[in-house]
Amino acid sequence: AQSVAQPEDQVNVAEGNPLTVKCTYSVSGNPYLFWYVQYPNRGLQFLLKYITGDNLVKGSYGFEAEFNKSQTSFHLKKPSALVSDSALYFCAVSTSGTYKYIFGTGTRLKVLA
Amino acid sequence: DSGVTQTPKHLITATGQRVTLRCSPRSGDLSVYWYQQSLDQGLQFLIQYYNGEERAKGNILERFSAQQFPDLHSELNLSSLELGDSALYFCASSEGGGSTDTQYFGPGTRLTVL
Numbered sequence: 001a002q003s004v005a006q007p008e009d010q011v012n013v014a015e016g017n018p019l020t021v022k023c024t025y026s027v028s029g030n031p032y033l034f035w036y037v038q039y040p041n042r043g044l045q046f047l048l049k050y051i052t053g054d055n056l057v058k059g060s061y062g063f064e065a066e067f068n069k070s071q072t073s074f075h076l077k078k079p080s081a082l083v084s085d086s087a088l089y090f091c092a093v094s095t096s097g098t099y100k101y102i103f104g105t106g107t108r109l110k111v112l113a
Numbered sequence: 114d115s116g117v118t119q120t121p122k123h124l125i126t127a128t129g130q131r132v133t134l135r136c137s138p139r140s141g142d143l144s145v146y147w148y149q150q151s152l153d154q155g156l157q158f159l160i161q162y163y164n165g166e167e168r169a170k171g172n173i174l175e176r177f178s179a180q181q182f183p184d185l186h187s188e189l190n191l192s193s194l195e196l197g198d199s200a201l202y203f204c205a206s207s208e209g210g211g212s213t214d215t216q217y218f219g220p221g222t223r224l225t226v227l
Binding site for chain 2 (some may be wrong): 021032034036042043044046047049051090094095096097098099100101102103104106
């Protein structure tokens with residue numbers, strides 16, 4: 001069965017510091033991986049996805065993620081955090097032949113001024 | 114703004130009642146998905162439609178049903194409501210509905226069952 005784990009409920013980082021939000025997955029077959037961000041009282045906004053090819057994926061708002069097949073991870077990163085990045089971040093996975101995303105439990109990112 | 118619209122934004126109702134949530138996908142998208150977000154269950158996939166046909170089913174209760182109409186908008190019907198059905202219900206749409214498609218989410222409908 002497919003699953004996604006976001007091991008940290010909350011991540012705190014100082015403004016200007018690099019940030020990492022962790023995601024690991026378990027699927028049979030090739031994974032398709034997605035990151036979304038949710039601001040309070042808003043829907044989920046798409047940040048980036050990995051389908052195939054280059055393991056480093058660049059997305060919106062300066063975010064990037066690295067696909068690591070051996071570690072079954074897809075961590076979200078940003079070189080320099082902004083206070084406005086504070087939000088709830090979700091990792092999701094799908095795989096060939098399935099039509100749904102499996103979402104992680106979310107990680108709340110808090111960027112401190 | 115994702116281009117996906119959902120109405121109503123908020124809905125307050127009583128146990129045992131029935132409600133209908135509506136979703137309009139982005140222009141050109143053929144696939145619609147419904148998700149439930151609650152504090153204890155996280156984001157759960159409910160059901161997917163592609164061009165009017167049901168394509169995939171997730172953790173959708175028998176009291177819940179959905180459909181996608183010829184104009185591609187979708188409705189999620191929740192009946193015999195229970196307190197535990199209180200949640201945020203999201204609709205998402207994608208162009209083709211495949212595994213690699215990006216899903217674009219609407220702002221959600223917050224359902225409160227009293």
